[in-house]
Amino acid sequence: MDAxxxxxxxxxxxxxxxxxxxxxxxxxxxxxxxIVSDALTFSGFLAAYGFSRFKFIDSWPIADEVFNHFPFLHxxxxxxxxxxxxxxxxxxxxxxMVLAVxxxxxxxxxxxxxxxxxxxxxxxxxxxxxxxxxxxxxxxxYGAVETRGGQILQFVSADxxxxxxxxxxxxxxxTDREQHQGRNxxxxxxxxxxxxxxxxxxxxxxxxxxxxxxxxxQLDENGHKIVLSREESISKIAxxxxxxxxxxxxxxxxxxxxxxxxxxFITGFHGFHVLSGVLINLIVFFNxxxxxxxxRGHYEMVExxxxxxxxxxxxxxxxxxxxxxV
Amino acid sequence: xxxxxxxxxxxxxxxxxxxxxxxxxxxIFLSIVTVVEVALxxxxxxxxxxxxxxxxxLNWIFIILTIVKAYYIAWDFMHLRDETRSLTSSIVLPLVxxxxxxxxxxxxxxxxxxxxxxxxxxxxxx
Numbered sequence: 001m002d003a004x005x006x007x008x009x010x011x012x013x014x015x016x017x018x019x020x021x022x023x024x025x026x027x028x029x030x031x032x033x034x035i036v037s038d039a040l041t042f043s044g045f046l047a048a049y050g051f052s053r054f055k056f057i058d059s060w061p062i063a064d065e066v067f068n069h070f071p072f073l074h075x076x077x078x079x080x081x082x083x084x085x086x087x088x089x090x091x092x093x094x095x096x097m098v099l100a101v102x103x104x105x106x107x108x109x110x111x112x113x114x115x116x117x118x119x120x121x122x123x124x125x126x127x128x129x130x131x132x133x134x135x136x137x138x139x140x141x142y143g144a145v146e147t148r149g150g151q152i153l154q155f156v157s158a159d160x161x162x163x164x165x166x167x168x169x170x171x172x173x174x175t176d177r178e179q180h181q182g183r184n185x186x187x188x189x190x191x192x193x194x195x196x197x198x199x200x201x202x203x204x205x206x207x208x209x210x211x212x213x214x215x216x217x218q219l220d221e222n223g224h225k226i227v228l229s230r231e232e233s234i235s236k237i238a239x240x241x242x243x244x245x246x247x248x249x250x251x252x253x254x255x256x257x258x259x260x261x262x263x264x265f266i267t268g269f270h271g272f273h274v275l276s277g278v279l280i281n282l283i284v285f286f287n288x289x290x291x292x293x294x295x296r297g298h299y300e301m302v303e304x305x306x307x308x309x310x311x312x313x314x315x316x317x318x319x320x321x322x323x324x325x326v
Numbered sequence: 327x328x329x330x331x332x333x334x335x336x337x338x339x340x341x342x343x344x345x346x347x348x349x350x351x352x353x354i355f356l357s358i359v360t361v362v363e364v365a366l367x368x369x370x371x372x373x374x375x376x377x378x379x380x381x382x383x384l385n386w387i388f389i390i391l392t393i394v395k396a397y398y399i400a401w402d403f404m405h406l407r408d409e410t411r412s413l414t415s416s417i418v419l420p421l422v423x424x425x426x427x428x429x430x431x432x433x434x435x436x437x438x439x440x441x442x443x444x445x446x447x448x449x450x451x452x
Contacts, residue, residue, distance in 0.1 A: 022413040032417050043425045047432045054436035055443075064367075084364045088357065095353045098403045102345050223375075303405075310403045314396055321392040325367045326385045 031304045035311045038273075042315050045266050046322050052258045059217040061255035062225065063324050065163075069136045083324045086129045087316065090274075093122025094313040097281075101306045104299025109288060112302060116285040119309065123278040130271045137263065140246030142166065143195075144253040145202055147239040152255050154215040155206070156227055164212060166243070170197040171204040195243035206237050217255045263323070270319055273312045280305050332407050335398070352402045359391050380437070 014021045022029060053060050064079035071082070100115035143166035144154045155164045175198065178184070180191045206212055214233035218226045228236060244253045252260035284305045293299045333348050334341040335355075342348040366374070366384060374384040401407045406414050 021410075022416075023410045024413055029413070032413070036417055036420055039421055040424060043421075043428060047425075047429050050429060051432040051436040054433050055439045057437075057440055058444075080364055080367055084360065087360055091353065091356055091360070094399065094403055095349055098349050099346065101405075102349065307404055310399055313403075314399050317392055317395050317399065321363075321388050325363060325388045 025300060027300065027304055028307070031307045035307060038311065039315075042266075042269075042318070045262075045269065046318060049262045049266060049322060052256075052262065056256050056258075058219050059256060060219075061217075061259050062219075062223070065225075066137070066254045067133070067324060069133075071132070080324055082129070082133070083320060086126055086133075087320050089122055089126050089129065090313050090316050093119045093126070094310050096122060097306045097309045101299070101303050104293070104302045107294070107299070109291065109294050112293075112299060113285065113288045116281060116288060116302070120278055120281050120285060123274055123281065123309075127271065127274055127278065130267065130274070134264075134267075137260070138246050138248070140244075140253045142253065143197075143243065143245045145199065145237070145240035146242040146244050146251055147236070148241050149239075150251075150257065152217055152244065152251075152253060153236060153240060154225075154253070156213050156215045158211050158213050158230070161227075163215075166197060166202060166205075166245075169205040169209045169212060170201045171208060173198065173201050173204065195245050197243055199240055199243055202243055203237055203240065207234060266319060266323070270312070270315055273315065277305075277309050277312050281309065330408065331405075335402065348402065352398050356395055356398060359395050363388060363391055 024032075067083060068077050068079045069082060070076065070078040096115045096118040100112050100119065103111035103115060142154065142163045144152050145166075146152055155166065155169070156162060157164050177194070177198065179194050180189065182188070182190050210230070212233070213230060214228045214236050216226050216228060216236075220226050242251070244251050246253060247260040247263075249261060249264065251257055254260065284301055287293060287301065288299075293301060331345045331348070333343070333345065335348065335352065340351070342351055366387065370384065374382065374387065376383055378386060400418075406417070
């Protein structure tokens with residue numbers, strides 16, 4: 001069978017049938033075309049992010065001021081180190097994956113299993129890191145207020161220029177206001193959790209504390225956020241209508257509302273890819289261990305799941321650039 | 327199932343003895359590029375803050391370095407270097423044509439909206 005096929009393909013044209021013109025198996029090609037379509041999906045997301053960013057080019061949040069946490073370094077301003085670490089973890093798990101594929105070509109079962117396991121561990125560490133990143137993002141660090149027009153006002157100290165946490169200056173005004181739930185008000189309506197402080201408490205605390213200034217969303221020509229003078233700050237704070245702590249899908253303390261939405265959506269979609277990659281890797285790992293591919297005579301399945309895994313890494317490289325660097 | 331690998335990178339300037347060595351070599355290269363990116367992102371040299379085609383020079387460098395990284399991940403980790411030319415083209419060409427097109431129309435439109443909101447007769451700071 002093989003011999004006749006080879007003879008035919010020598011005489012006929014490449015696309016005349018009877019051979020594999022792209023020199024690639026069906027499964028691998030389909031994985032490639034899935035990757036192409038998925039790459040277009042991700043570029044759609046990132047291009048939409050770019051759209052919003054160019055639309056609000058002079059008021060977009062600065063990534064270095066948002067993502068500045070590092071494990072065990074509380075209160076230390078460490079921009080980007082953590083995501084750089086995550087990038088290294090993912091690139092390294094890509095390397096162990098490609099080593100597994102290479103071992104598969106040489107039919108070394110134990111080596112394939114070992115490298116697959118390392119890849120899975122790398123993917124799990126990355127997922128954990130992303131969960132930690134989300135936790136910090138959702139909890140927030142300083143808190144802010146929102147004006148009637150949807151502008152976020154943050155607070156800085158006039159002496160040091162550093163951000164000030166709202167808990168450190170908010171006045172205490174006792175009130176009976178509590179969260180409206182179905183069981184304590186009208187049964188068909190409810191509201192989400194109330195912020196720790198009311199707007200009045202923030203306003204009063206701000207006016208009592210002469211050291212405080214308001215930091216707006218707007219960027220100056222050097223790309224820094226504009227800090228208002230004390231008088232402007234007091235008139236601006238009077239317009240605030242909402243206290244924002246951390247981030248959710250409606251508002252966030254970092255600035256433009258779309259920023260948090262895109263963060264959740266793009267890193268979430270990528271994280272979901274990593275999760276499914278880890279699960280598929282696990283299935284393939286168990287198949288390697290019980291010898292499925294040894295019996296089949298080739299480790300092409302490792303190669304296919306490897307393509308998907310590298311793609312996930314590839315997407316992260318772009319997310320890293322557009323969310324954290326640019 | 328022995329598979330042929332092309333073991334040269336950088337247009338043949340660097341040739342590795344085996345596929346495993348090439349993988350580690352590419353890892354080192356990718357790590358260097360990432361370290362350069364992070365260092366530039368932390369120090370932000372003032373020379374690179376000038377604008378070129380609507381974006382900071384620094385951002386252009388980041389994007390170019392990202393595409394370089396993507397190239398080596400696709401070509402060496404995903405073995406595109408070892409595939410036939412027709413398969414490589416059918417994967418890369420749609421992306422290379424469609425993505426810049428999408429990015430171009432969206433960013434141009436976004437810049438237009440930005441101009442309308444800043445120069446137009448509409449107050450957005452209420």
